[in-house]
Every structure is written in structure tokens, then in C-alpha cells.
Amino acid sequence: MVNSPTAQSPERCASLKSSKFQPLTQLNKATLWTAILHALILIPWGHGVAPLIVFEAVSIPDFVSNNFTLSVNGGHYEKAIAVSSFISLVGHILIIIGLLLKTNIRKLIFIWVGMSGLIISSLNFLFHSFDFIGYLFSFSLPFFLTFIWLIVATMRYWKIMKRTN
DSSP: OOOOSSOOOHHHHHHHHTSTHHHHHHHHHHHHHHHHHHHTOEEEETTEEEEHHHHHHHHHHHHHTTOOOOOOSSSOHHHHHHHHHHHHHHHHHHHHHHHHOOSHHHHHHHHHHHHHHHHHHHHHHHHHTGGGHHHHHHHHHHHHHHHHHHHHHHHHHHHHHHHHO
16 A cells, blocks of 8 residues: 555544544534524515525624614514624624634534524524514524534533543
8 A cells, every 4th residue: 555645544544433533523514504504594575585694794784883773572573683683693703713713612612602692593583583484494494403413413522522531
């Protein structure tokens, strides 16, 4: 067998698969897929729909120009979407920071604080879009399923982390 930089021995591949790095990659994959699927939730607006990531981008100028009010309950559907979109944007930013961190506890803290923002914004969308609840829930279902995958991946990662410390 030629020793090339890309060739690895079968023993090395087996040890990498059984090492503590596999739960970390599963955690990163689950986090990334959950965040992506949350950004692609279709939100009813006017006579059409748009992905949530569009509303996140639109909420930035509202926040900067001080036209932003944090009234989650009561108020209009448009204000509820603006608040939920901004909470979702903050959650996505925290998740990206968490994915870039190398330390274990900080990584989990950033990921779960960001995920709690995504869950809060999703539940707020479902609450304020009660007329479209079946439609919105059908597009939110992949997000909620990957969120369950993220919970399982976090539990596996936490178990390995506790074993190594």
C-alpha cells in the first residue's frame, strides 16, 4: 500500500469511528440541518409565502430604525412576524457562533440558547398564524424532526464528554 496523505489504514479508520469525534460530528450535522430547515420554513404573507430567512433579513432594518416593538402577544400579524423573525435571526447567529467554537461547554451553551430562540420563534409563528396552522405546521415538521435528532445527538455528546472528563 502506498503511503499517501489521503490513504489511511483500516485500524486508524476503525479507531476514528469509535472515538469521541463521531458524536461531535453528529452534533454539528444535527445543529446545521436544524438551523437550515428552520430558515426554510415557509411563512404566509399577503397573498403568498416566503421562506423565514427572507423575513429575518427584512427585520434588520426595522430593528435599526427603531420601528421595532417587542410585543409578542397582541398586535398585528406583521409585528408578530417581525419579532419572531428577529428572535430567529439572533438564534441563527448564536448557532453559527456555537458551531465555530471548539470548547465543549460553550459550544453546547451557544447551540442550545440559539435553538431555544428558534423554538420560541416557531411557536410564535404557529400561534399567530392560527388560520394557516395546518399549512405552517406541515412546513415546520422537518424542523421539529431534526430538532429531535439534535436532542439525541446532544445527549450522546454530553454522555461522551462526561465520560472523558
